[in-house]
Every structure is written in C-alpha cells, then in structure tokens.
Amino acid sequence: MTAPALSKTAEWRHRLLRRHIVGAVAAVLLRVAAVAGIAALVLLLVVVARDGLDRLSWDFITSYPSRFASQAGIRSALLGSLWVLGLTAAFAVPVGIGAAIYLEEFAPPNWLTRIIETNINNLAGVPSIVYGLLGLALFVRAMELGRSVLAGALTLSLVVLPIVIVSAREGLRTVPPSIREASLALGATRWQTVWHQVLPAALAPMMTGVILALSRAIGETAPLITIGALLFVPFDPHGPLDSFTVLPIQIFNWVSRPQPAFHQAAAAGIIVLLAVLLGMNAIAIAIRYWSERRRQW
C-alpha cells in the first residue's frame, strides 16, 4: 500500500508526464513513417498520371514501337513482359516451392542443410545485374539460346528463385506443428502430411510471397539488358526462342530520347506497367482471401 503515497510525490508526476510525452512523440513519428510510403506512391501516381494519361489509349497498347512518338505503342513490350513472366513463373515457382518444402519439411538438421540455407539467404541479396552476367555466359552463350524469351526467363528465374524459396518457407512455417503431429499420429506418411495438410493450409501465404517475387521480376531491367534484350521489336514474340523486349526497357528507351512527346509515351508505359503490377497483387490478395475461407481450422 505504498503506491498511493508514491503517486502524490512530484517526482512520480514528473516521470509519468515524461513517459506520456515520449509515447506521444513516438506515435507521431511512426505515423509519419507510415504516411511517407503512401505519400511517395501518391506523388508518383499523380506525376505519372499527369504526364501519361492523355497518351494512354487502346491504340497505344496495340501498336508497335515507332520513331514517331505519336504512333509509338507498347504492344511488343507488353507481350514480351507477359511471355517472360509466364515462363519465369513456370521455372521458378515449382523449383522454389519444391526447395522450400524440402528444407522446411524433409531436410535433416545437419551442416549441409545449414550451408544451403545460408546460401539461399545470401543469394536473395545479390544484385540482379550479377545474375544478368551469369545468364549471358550460361544461357545466351554456353547453351546457345541466344537473346531469346527463354534465356531472359531463365535469367529472371535465377533472380527470383531465392526470394520464392524464402517466402514459401515463411508460408510453410505459418502452419502450426500440431497439424503435422496430428497427421503423423494418424499414420500418414510425411509426404501425405505435406500434400494433404500442410500445403493446403500454407497455400495462401506461400502464393502471396510467390506473386510478390514475380512482381519483382516484371520490373527488372538490368539483367535483361545485360543478356541483350532488344529495344526495337516490331512484332509479337511467338515462341520461347523469339527475340523480345519488356516494358521497363521500352520505357527506359523512351525516357532517354530528346523529344518531350516520347517522355509522355514513357509515362503512359509506366501506367501500363503499374496496372500489370497492381493486377498481380490483386491476384495475390484474391488467392489469400479465397483460401483462408476454405481453411477448416
């Protein structure tokens, strides 16, 4: 019963006041930090929309590049991006999820596993242009794939693979161990446990991570320039061995031209790129929503 006595001292009041001030200041600073990210995004959207919205039209999306800024379109770059993205997903997602399942569910906790884990975490931080050099030497030259959609997709697969693995493992870890133990206790094998219990439960967070990793792939420019993606491609890519260009490279090319009309085309191109990105994120949200509703526990 010393507390009431203490609360009356000036010392106690002073400390209380100071703690509340510190708390209030921290809340304001944290709110500024949260708003700063949004503010940057809004500013970007406003600037890009102001420059590019007039230029954006169906013709812009369906036309090939041109030296006339008013006729230049984004068709081959958009199709190139979608091709590369599709193939990258086809390579990186199965391998990445497979690696994550092995490391999380099967790998014995020994030195080899630790080396693999450390390496994957380090690879996730390697600058993408380094993968570009690897892609140039390995896929373009050694495997003689040339500067094709396939070579680009394989290179980007390398870029996103560590990110896919890391985020897929995070997803697997959200499944409580009790689910696995219950399944094993009922006589299921390890694989049956993974396939019937863990994977369905971890699908939502895994797919969210995977799609965010692929969103990174669609914005990558450096590794594709390194392997020699082209700039003026006035036709659709028909197969994995065709030449290609992608949205960020086309935008970069327009920005670096002297005529202001091309800068508007670049802004319109950025809007298309953002739309593709937001579309992919929307898919990630939809998957999460849908599979969380199906979860039975």
Place this chain on the structure above:
Amino acid sequence: MRALHLAGRTLVPLALLAVLAAVGCGGTSGGAGDLSGGAGDLSGRIVIDGSSTVFPISEAVAEEFRIEQPGVEVVVGISGTGGGFQKFCNGETDISDASRPIRQQEIDACRNKGIDFIELPVAFDALTVVVHPSNDWVDCITVAELKKMWEPAAQGTITRWNQVNPGWPDRPLRLYGPGTDSGTFDYFTEAIVGKEDASRGDYTASEDDNVLVQGVAGDANALGYFGLAYYLENRSRLKALKVDGGQGCVEPSVQNVINGTYRPLSRPLFIYVSTRAMERPEVRAFVDFYVDVAGDLASEVGYVRLPDAAYDLVRQRWQTRRTGTLFQGVEPGLRIEDILARER
C-alpha cells in the same frame, strides 16, 4: 505398372524438350532458303545492335522496311558501340551500329571468328557545346580553350571561368558531359584533347543526355557537351556556342556540318554489315534499302545527312561489296567524300 510409371516420368520432360526444340527451329530457320528476292516476299530475321546514337536511324529504317517487307523481322538493340562490336564479332548480330570507326582489336576479334565486314557511313552527328542562356560572356569558344577545360591536367585545377580565359568572369566553372561508355565521350576527347578517352573526371557525367540538358539548363555557370539533336530539341533552354577550330567561329548548324566547316565536332555515324549475314537475301535487301533512305530518315530523327556525293560513294562501296575500314585512325575534321574516295 511401376515400370510404366517410371517411363512416364522420364518421357514427359523429354517430350517437353522435343517441343521446345521444334519451336526453336521454326523460329530461327525462316528465310534461309528463300532466294526469290522480289518485293514483299522475303522472310527471316535481321539482328542489329550497337550504338545508342545510331539507334534512332536504324530504328527508323527498320520501321520503314517493315512496310516493304512485312515478312522480315528486323530487331534493333542498344549496347553501345563497343558492346555492339563484341556481339557482332561473336557472330550474334548481323549489322552493328557504331558512332565511331571500328578499332584494331575489334577487327582482330572479328577475324578470329572468321567475320569480315563492310563499313558504311550513314549520317553525321554533330556535338554541341552549350551554356546556360543567361551566360553573356562567351559566344564562341576555341578548341584550345575547350582543351584547357577538359584535358586530364585540368582536374582539380581549372575550376573558374577566368582561369580558361582572363576575359571571362571570376565565376565557378561547372562541367557536364557524357560518361565514359558513350561514343560521344570517345569522339569529343579525341577531337578536343587529342587523345581518345583522355578527360578530366571531376565533372557531372551521365549516359542520359536529358540529364545533361537539365543540368546545364539549371546552372548559370555550367558548360556541357552532347549531341546536336538534344540541343535542337531544347533550344529555348540552352545557348549553343560557336566553335573555332582554327578557321574562325562556326555555329553548330545542319548547314555547317554538311559543308564541312563545323570542325572538329561533327562526326560520321556508321553501320557495319557482316559478310556472313550478307549471304542472306533479306539482309541484302535491308542494306540496299538502308543506303537509299539513310539520308532522309537521319535528318528526320535529328541527325545531319551526308552530302549526296558521299551517299553515291557509300552506295558504290556497298554494291561492290568492298570489305574493311577506311575510317579507322582517320583524324577528325576531314571531308567525308575525301575519305570515301581514298580507296579508288
């Protein structure tokens, strides 16, 4: 049952590989056997790469060629003149865009791979020296003054305008120029300093000429250099200096580039055609077309056309399939017709 399962597992990837291979063949072999050569019925793919300066011209030619020969897929990339030659001499490209003549070590690299080339000048590029529009103390600059500003010895010592010319005010001198990967940098250093790639390093460098335009337009004490096209698009924000190469002050203009008086800051731009690629009819048709339209399209995208006499010589050089280089090691400032006529 188990055996069947295993067979299925190995067969699926094999079948996938086979499909990929088949698609690949379909994609790359087009046009190889096509020898008819008439209008509009060629097919195949032509790969062009190299200088970012020449890119707009090759792009324009490729765009127009598509109307004549819709079956031929012409793609154009940018990897810099040097990077372009690397791919060209590796047999990866058919035509290389270049903003400077090929170098000896590049010729050797090509020879090692058994690749020979035909060198074709297609247009002029002119470099402009620009200052801020409010700059009222300089209208004309001599090559010696430019050299004093830009040579490697100037680094850290020449930092004020009056150090270059006592008649100019005591103001800080801030320099803007292209980065070392650029063909423009190679050319400027050779023409002004006298030695290729010899330049001070303490200036604001960017591979993107728009950044240089922004820099000079926003700095009253600035001086910078870049391609004529970028100046012509931004006339209102910049002031171009006349250049005195020994025969008085000459304004950077299309007229003065053609008549050969804007020296030494105008340079020819080239395409190099691989003799191996030339065996394909679609490549021959494309280069025929390129040589015919280069002048018109080059001036349309902001460069300066060669004199008609020079285009005649270029066409002749192409039609007689003369390989090798005439421009390697040529001192800047010579009339292009004279260089082209040397061989005859």
